[in-house]
Amino acid sequence: xxxxxxxxxxxxxxxxxxxxxxxxxxxxxxxxxxxxxxxxxxxxxxxxxxxxxxxxxxxxxxxxxxxxxxxxxxxxxxxxxxxxxxxxxxxxxxxxxxxxxxxxxxxxxxxxxxxxxxxxxxxxxxxxxxxxxxxxxxxxxxxxxxxxxxxxxxxxxxxxxxxxxxxxxxxxxxxxxxxxxxxxxxxxxxxxxxxxxxxxxxxxxxxxxxxxxxxxxxxxxxxxxxxxxxxxxxxxxxxxxxxxxxxxxxxxxxxxxxxxxxxxxxxxxxxxxxxxxxxxxxxxxxxxxxxxxxxxxxxxxxxxxxxxxxxxxxxxxxxxxxxxxxxxxxxxxxxxxxxxxxxxxxxxxxxxxxxxxxxxxxxxxxxxxxxxxxxxxxxxxxxxxxxxxxxxxxxxxxxxxxxxxxxxxxxxxxxxxxxxxxxxxxxxxxxxxxxxxxxxxxxxxxxxxxxxxxxxxxxxxxxxxxxxxxxxxxxxxxxxxxxxxxxxx
Amino acid sequence: xxxxxxxxxxxxxxxxxxxxxxxxxxxxxxxxxxxxxxxxxxxxxxxxxxxxxxxxxxxxxxxxxxxxxxxxxxxxxxxxxxxxxxxxxxxxxxxxxxxxxxxxxxxxxxxxxxxxxxxxxxxxxxxxxxxxxxxxxxxxxxxxxxxxxxxxxxxxxxxxxxxxxxxxxxxxxxxxxxxxxxxxxxxxxxxxxxxxxxxxxxxxxxxxxxxxxxxxxxxxxxxxxxxxxxxxxxxxxxxxxxxxxxxxxxxxxxxxxxxxxxxxxxxxxxxxxxxxxxxxxxxxxxxxxxxxxxxxxxxxxxxxxxxxxxxxxxxxxxxxxxxxxxxxxxxxxxxxxxxxxxxxxxxxxxxxxxxxxxxxxxxxxxxxxxxxxxxxxxxxxxxxxxxxxxxxxxxxxxxxxxxxxxxxxxxxxxxxxxxxxxxxxxxxxxxxxxxxxxxxxxxxxxxxxxxxxxxxxxxxxxxxxxxxxxxxxxxxxxxxxxxxxxxxx
Numbered sequence: 001x002x003x004x005x006x007x008x009x010x011x012x013x014x015x016x017x018x019x020x021x022x023x024x025x026x027x028x029x030x031x032x033x034x035x036x037x038x039x040x041x042x043x044x045x046x047x048x049x050x051x052x053x054x055x056x057x058x059x060x061x062x063x064x065x066x067x068x069x070x071x072x073x074x075x076x077x078x079x080x081x082x083x084x085x086x087x088x089x090x091x092x093x094x095x096x097x098x099x100x101x102x103x104x105x106x107x108x109x110x111x112x113x114x115x116x117x118x119x120x121x122x123x124x125x126x127x128x129x130x131x132x133x134x135x136x137x138x139x140x141x142x143x144x145x146x147x148x149x150x151x152x153x154x155x156x157x158x159x160x161x162x163x164x165x166x167x168x169x170x171x172x173x174x175x176x177x178x179x180x181x182x183x184x185x186x187x188x189x190x191x192x193x194x195x196x197x198x199x200x201x202x203x204x205x206x207x208x209x210x211x212x213x214x215x216x217x218x219x220x221x222x223x224x225x226x227x228x229x230x231x232x233x234x235x236x237x238x239x240x241x242x243x244x245x246x247x248x249x250x251x252x253x254x255x256x257x258x259x260x261x262x263x264x265x266x267x268x269x270x271x272x273x274x275x276x277x278x279x280x281x282x283x284x285x286x287x288x289x290x291x292x293x294x295x296x297x298x299x300x301x302x303x304x305x306x307x308x309x310x311x312x313x314x315x316x317x318x319x320x321x322x323x324x325x326x327x328x329x330x331x332x333x334x335x336x337x338x339x340x341x342x343x344x345x346x347x348x349x350x351x352x353x354x355x356x357x358x359x360x361x362x363x364x365x366x367x368x369x370x371x372x373x374x375x376x377x378x379x380x381x382x383x384x385x386x387x388x389x390x391x392x393x394x395x396x397x398x399x400x401x402x403x404x405x406x407x408x409x410x411x412x413x414x415x416x417x418x419x420x421x422x423x424x425x426x427x428x429x430x431x432x433x434x435x436x437x438x439x440x441x442x443x444x445x446x447x448x449x450x451x452x453x454x455x456x457x458x459x460x461x462x463x464x465x466x467x468x469x470x471x472x473x474x475x476x477x478x479x480x481x482x483x484x485x486x487x488x489x
Numbered sequence: 490x491x492x493x494x495x496x497x498x499x500x501x502x503x504x505x506x507x508x509x510x511x512x513x514x515x516x517x518x519x520x521x522x523x524x525x526x527x528x529x530x531x532x533x534x535x536x537x538x539x540x541x542x543x544x545x546x547x548x549x550x551x552x553x554x555x556x557x558x559x560x561x562x563x564x565x566x567x568x569x570x571x572x573x574x575x576x577x578x579x580x581x582x583x584x585x586x587x588x589x590x591x592x593x594x595x596x597x598x599x600x601x602x603x604x605x606x607x608x609x610x611x612x613x614x615x616x617x618x619x620x621x622x623x624x625x626x627x628x629x630x631x632x633x634x635x636x637x638x639x640x641x642x643x644x645x646x647x648x649x650x651x652x653x654x655x656x657x658x659x660x661x662x663x664x665x666x667x668x669x670x671x672x673x674x675x676x677x678x679x680x681x682x683x684x685x686x687x688x689x690x691x692x693x694x695x696x697x698x699x700x701x702x703x704x705x706x707x708x709x710x711x712x713x714x715x716x717x718x719x720x721x722x723x724x725x726x727x728x729x730x731x732x733x734x735x736x737x738x739x740x741x742x743x744x745x746x747x748x749x750x751x752x753x754x755x756x757x758x759x760x761x762x763x764x765x766x767x768x769x770x771x772x773x774x775x776x777x778x779x780x781x782x783x784x785x786x787x788x789x790x791x792x793x794x795x796x797x798x799x800x801x802x803x804x805x806x807x808x809x810x811x812x813x814x815x816x817x818x819x820x821x822x823x824x825x826x827x828x829x830x831x832x833x834x835x836x837x838x839x840x841x842x843x844x845x846x847x848x849x850x851x852x853x854x855x856x857x858x859x860x861x862x863x864x865x866x867x868x869x870x871x872x873x874x875x876x877x878x879x880x881x882x883x884x885x886x887x888x889x890x891x892x893x894x895x896x897x898x899x900x901x902x903x904x905x906x907x908x909x910x911x912x913x914x915x916x917x918x919x920x921x922x923x924x925x926x927x928x929x930x931x932x933x934x935x936x937x938x939x940x941x942x943x944x945x946x947x948x949x950x951x952x953x954x955x956x957x958x959x960x961x962x963x964x965x966x967x968x969x970x971x972x973x974x975x976x977x978x
Contacts, residue, residue: 004960006958125862129752170698184673194493197946197949200943204922205858205890205927207887207928208926208927209927211943214951220700220701265726306798308801309797309798309801369696372617401695433692434693434694437698437699438694438696439696440698442700450700458688458689458700461703462701464957464958468953468956469954472493480700
């Protein structure tokens with residue numbers, strides 16, 4: 001190998017040499033009590049377990065943290081990291097706990113930093129349209145507070161998600177088509193690095209070219225480069241005059257063709273979501289929605305803006321949908337009707353789970369995003385694979401972004417088949433110049449797929465950055481990039 | 490210092506040990522001819538000079554590159570970097586040459602990689618709304634090509650700028666208020682790292698959470714982390730029904746208050762620019778504009794969208810401007826009238842330069858961005874300082890983003906006074922939680938201000954990343970972060 005290389009291939013990185021022996025943890029515990037007090041430490045086994053794995057984010061191993069620590073400030077986190085750095089104790093951060101793909105698994109034991117005591121909205125700058133928040137603020141609570149001032153924070157991942165985890169994941173949701181993803185709404189972060197150094201990645205202006213974009217390096221880094229202890233978030237004005245339309249199509253490809261036309265015309269819809277025929281069937285069968293739906297691929301569309309702008313958008317969409325052979329078009333601007341129409345989209349995931357044939361059935365999903373011209377093709381292929389295997393599955397998607405989730409419900413005997421189908425969908429996505437993860441993140445489960453997607457040199461560049469900022473691999477070790485060929489995960 | 494730190498303070502980084510001796514360059518030249526042919530090498534002194542300094546971007550020293558190399562492909566660039574890496578020859582990339590603040594200065598001599606032969610639009614994916622381009626494609630040429638397909642690429646920096654440099658700078662322009670900056674329009678880059686490794690930072694989907702955001706680390710890195718040899722850019726639909734309004738106000742603060750209301754209402758104007766009274770006077774005196782303008786702070790506003798959406802926006806703006814005591818409101822949707830109205834904004838910089846009292850007079854400018862609530866205050870203070878010093882200066886700004894440029898024209902005898910005023914404006918910007926560079930980049934000139942703005946630990950984190958990816962400091966050494974306390978720049 002050349003001297004002074006720009007990347008760090010696996011095998012060349014130092015093997016993580018953590019110290020999670022009982023005496024080391026026990027000594028650390030005393031020091032940590034000095035920082036957060038006795039009440040700021042927890043080691044109840046059930047709590048340790050619940051922060052390392054969830055039904056949605058299983059951890060393959062049985063490892064979990066030895067201690068949970070509850071800091072109250074950036075200074076606390078810095079002092080905690082200095083203890084862990086000196087003692088070489090691995091650390092995983094925990095906020096809302098809603099992430100997928102193993103991002104929160106404490107694969108190396110050590111310490112879990114639970115941010116639940118750092119849950120305050122610190123400043124609201126209404127004139128500047130930004131807010132300063134701590135990591136355990138939930139996006140739903142933030143929006144409740146902002147609504148009082150007619151303001152709005154768009155990223156809308158799963159219920160319960162909190163800002164710290166949302167930054168870690170670089171998440172998005174149904175609002176991404178109009179408003180972009182988390183990275184577009186974080187102006188600045190305060191992070192604590194592996195050795196306890198506190199860094200503010202940027203000041204508070206909305207626009208900046210002040211050096212390397214550390215903010216965006218942190219967004220999507222899953223707590224592997226630093227722990228976010230504060231963030232400045234952009235906010236916008238609250239959408240007005242909401243309207244919803246539901247449009248049934250004879251096929252996914254006709255629905256997607258409509259979406260492509262919408263994207264090309266640059267129509268600023270508030271959201272545009274596709275539920276396939278299987279999902280619509282699940283919605284009907286679940287009883288979560290009071291309405292009986294056509295069981296065909298269906299677009300759920302949200303509009304917002306001035307009354308005339310919304311009406312204009314509805315008209316354009318109606319024309320486009322007609323051109324692509326829509327079967328029905330229903331729309332409403334009545335709040336109650338909107339809620340009834342949108343309910344199918346909102347309860348789609350619950351409806352799918354309600355289809356479990358056995359309580360022990362498991363759920364497996366993909367998060368592929370492709371250039372939109374390939375979207376209909378990959379959705380059809382994904383559904384065909386599931387049908388051919390005789391499994392229960394369905395697809396829904398944030399189609400305006402080319403991002404879709406195929407879900408499979410399976411019993412243990414079909415596990416390998418289900419896993420293979422999901423892996424096939426991910427590979428097809430890569431072949432179509434797409435990604436295996438549009439919004440959920442790499443976490444633990446997708447590390448090897450990441451290399452398939454971006455190539456070895458890109459992953460080696462990421463590993464180089466990881467070890468430059470965290471040479472001991474203390475922060476959420478094993479996530480995003482492998483650091484050991486066989487780490488048992 | 491602790492072992493395994495997360496940052497790299499100045500003094501701790503290895504001193505760049507480049508080899509730019511004549512024999513080494515001469516041997517490298519032979520190898521480079523093997524890669525790009527004799528016609529792909531240039532060492533004419535005037536050409537070497539013109540790639541290291543411009544009227545807009547003076548280089549304090551007299552150093553320039555010893556050779557210019559003209560690659561034709563990513564492979565060429567990779568092979569060139571392998572030669573330079575092995576021989577420890579520093580490298581600076583060159584595209585449109587329009588950057589400011591010394592970003593293109595070859596402070597360490599060595600080699601200039603001129604991308605002018607890599608100027609092709611490689612792919613246009615109209616359905617996916619993206620394009621694949623080489624670094625020497627100019628944004629104006631790109632838009633001319635896209636216009637044929639009713640498509641549009643929004644970032645609009647100075648005329649002549651090319652994609653490679655625009656990515657390096659993370660630039661923007663008048664379209665940023667509506668469309669965001671360069672970082673929002675780069676889906677993926679292909680970069681060659683310091684040791685010649687080729688990395689593709691992302692695939693082609695519009696949305697992705699596939700590992701660290703290498704794309705956004707590269708955007709704004711001024712060619713210090715890697716050389717961009719290809720980029721996938723997002724495009725959007727071409728704006729329709731353009732309309733322009735020009736609104737004169739009795740004071741900057743009344744103009745800015747109007748802008749704040751616009752931002753808070755989330756009105757998607759295409760552009761909103763402020764020219765202060767001094768700029769308007771310069772426009773009148775220059776004769777570039779056929780119209781005689783009021784010499785008061787004036788907002789130049791662009792609208793686009795459906796006819797009714799534009800009309801609605803014009804109406805809202807009219808009401809807001811009236812509320813804030815506008816002196817006049819002129820608008821037009823006639824292409825000729827639009828051109829006549831917008832001419833003042835377009836020729837503002839030329840108008841200022843035309844005010845030179847002496848051909849040797851120099852031009853100095855700031856690029857501060859602040860939270861918008863502080864914008865009127867800082868503009869007033871900046872102008873007061875210039876007036877108090879009896880110098881010729883003015884302010885114009887991308888006010889929707891809180892970003893403004895104060896310019897001073899001065900003769901040599903007033904150089905120190907002018908420099909101090911600009912430094913004061915930058916410091917005021919930092920005190921208001923803003924940045925010293927909203928869109929021009931740190932380059933060479935703003936390195937020490939960067940530390941004042943973000944703190945030592947943030948800059949040390951950047952330096953850590955720089956040396957992780959480029960341990961020999963070959964790529965555009967001395968830019969963004971200092972690597973030697975006294976480098977003579």
